[in-house]
Amino acid sequence: MERRRSLIRRIFHEFYSERYELIEVPSDLPKREFGFIFFKSPDIMVRHKAFNNSQELLEFLKANVPMHAYYSTAHYKWPEARSMDEKMWLGADLVFDIDVDHIPTPCKTAHDSWKCLDCNLGGKGMPPETCPKCGSKRLERDAWVCDICLQKAKEEVLKLVEDFLVSDFGFRLNEIKVYFSGHRGFHVHIESEKVQHLDSDARREIVDYIKGIGFRPSISLNGDPDMSETGWRGRMARGVYKFIADANADLLTELGFKKREITFLVTNREIILRGLESSPPYWGCLHKLSKRSLNALFDFVKRSYAVDIDERVTTDIKRLIRLPGSLHGKTGLPVVPVGISDIEEFDPFSIEILNSASSLKLKILRKIPTLKLGSREYSFKVNERVKVPFSVGLYMACRGVAEIVNVM
Ligand SMILES: [Zn+2]
Numbered sequence: 001m002e003r004r005r006s007l008i009r010r011i012f013h014e015f016y017s018e019r020y021e022l023i024e025v026p027s028d029l030p031k032r033e034f035g036f037i038f039f040k041s042p043d044i045m046v047r048h049k050a051f052n053n054s055q056e057l058l059e060f061l062k063a064n065v066p067m068h069a070y071y072s073t074a075h076y077k078w079p080e081a082r083s084m085d086e087k088m089w090l091g092a093d094l095v096f097d098i099d100v101d102h103i104p105t106p107c108k109t110a111h112d113s114w115k116c117l118d119c120n121l122g123g124k125g126m127p128p129e130t131c132p133k134c135g136s137k138r139l140e141r142d143a144w145v146c147d148i149c150l151q152k153a154k155e156e157v158l159k160l161v162e163d164f165l166v167s168d169f170g171f172r173l174n175e176i177k178v179y180f181s182g183h184r185g186f187h188v189h190i191e192s193e194k195v196q197h198l199d200s201d202a203r204r205e206i207v208d209y210i211k212g213i214g215f216r217p218s219i220s221l222n223g224d225p226d227m228s229e230t231g232w233r234g235r236m237a238r239g240v241y242k243f244i245a246d247a248n249a250d251l252l253t254e255l256g257f258k259k260r261e262i263t264f265l266v267t268n269r270e271i272i273l274r275g276l277e278s279s280p281p282y283w284g285c286l287h288k289l290s291k292r293s294l295n296a297l298f299d300f301v302k303r304s305y306a307v308d309i310d311e312r313v314t315t316d317i318k319r320l321i322r323l324p325g326s327l328h329g330k331t332g333l334p335v336v337p338v339g340i341s342d343i344e345e346f347d348p349f350s351i352e353i354l355n356s357a358s359s360l361k362l363k364i365l366r367k368i369p370t371l372k373l374g375s376r377e378y379s380f381k382v383n384e385r386v387k388v389p390f391s392v393g394l395y396m397a398c399r400g401v402a403e404i405v406n407v408m
């Protein structure tokens with residue numbers, strides 16, 4: 001274990017010596033608090049650090065080789081002070097976290113599993129709240145991220161940026177920075193002056209809006225919604241149109257529609273669509289549906305547009321977030337900026353970690369599910385020795401499921 005960790009640390013050390021140009025020094029550096037987790041004590045975060053200039057930060061990273069590196073989204077008068085009161089908060093960037101960990105992607109049943117620590121019952125996919133056999137909450141989870149999971153995260157980022165931050169809130173694209181988080185998703189940062197002084201409640205309202213919380217669509221309020229409208233009304237109009245256009249009996253049954261309603265929707269599809277697209281729009285046909293079915297339809301549409309962001313990250317105005325350009329200690333993948341126009345093609349496993357090495361030889365220690373990482377699918381057997389691309393090897397080693405035999 002010790003030896004394994006020190007080998008990984010050596011690779012991180014080389015990374016911080018060779019690839020420091022990847023480090024993106026935060027704006028307003030002297031006012032930021034930094035936090036680090038080191039290899040020698042992976043359970044302890046060392047906080048309240050600060051740096052006067054980028055040279056100091058880069059030297060620190062090279063000399064101390066953190067397993068995880070974070071900086072504050074907030075600016076402080078005294079970032080090194082030990083208590084939040086003494087730090088004197090001056091403002092904070094607006095940050096969003098999209099993490100597929102809790103988004104139920106279909107591939108999770110293929111690569112995730114859980115086990116009850118009390119009765120040993122296990123299963124595939126995301127763990128239930130409590131063990132279905134003994135009711136225990138002590139469930140151990142084996143979670144993985146594959147290319148399909150990452151695609152889902154990318155879709156969420158695009159919705160967040162294009163539909164909400166740009167269209168509804170009016171931010172310019174050049175005010176929005178997107179970073180791969182180094183593990184299961186993306187962070188979206190806005191540093192503009194306009195957001196700096198929003199308090200936690202104001203940020204919660206932004207979160208609620210983006211998640212559609214408290215938005216109850218109704219077709220009689222202020223006239224029928226038009227597809228060209230901005231905001232949630234326009235989104236709902238476009239979503240309902242798409243829903244009616246694509247609706248099939250299976251989905252409608254699943255959503256609880258009655259047989260008579262399904263027949264009504266399918267036989268009158270064209271008439272309903274013409275009503276929705278006319279000017280002014282006419283939604284009257286939908287009144288033939290029961291209130292229950294109408295709500296199921298609206299909820300379905302709302303869910304497809306709302307973005308799955310982690311509200312704790314956005315509402316916490318004293319949050320530490322991963323330093324762009326640093327390595328994530330649980331994956332060995334770097335936190336890197338991703339342009340909105342490049343995000344669909346983005347593959348974290350294609351980023352070069354070291355200039356000097358391109359592959360790793362591994363010994364597989366534990367069962368690993370078959371995974372698609374980047375463009376390739378990987379399948380390993382326990383005790384097998386394999387040669388893999390450097391980033392895939394470092395990922396498996398950091399996950400603790402493989403041992404590095406040698407660097408090539
Ligand atoms: Zn159990």
Ligand SMILES: [Zn+2]
Nearest residue numbers: 107146148149
């Ligand atoms: Zn997946």
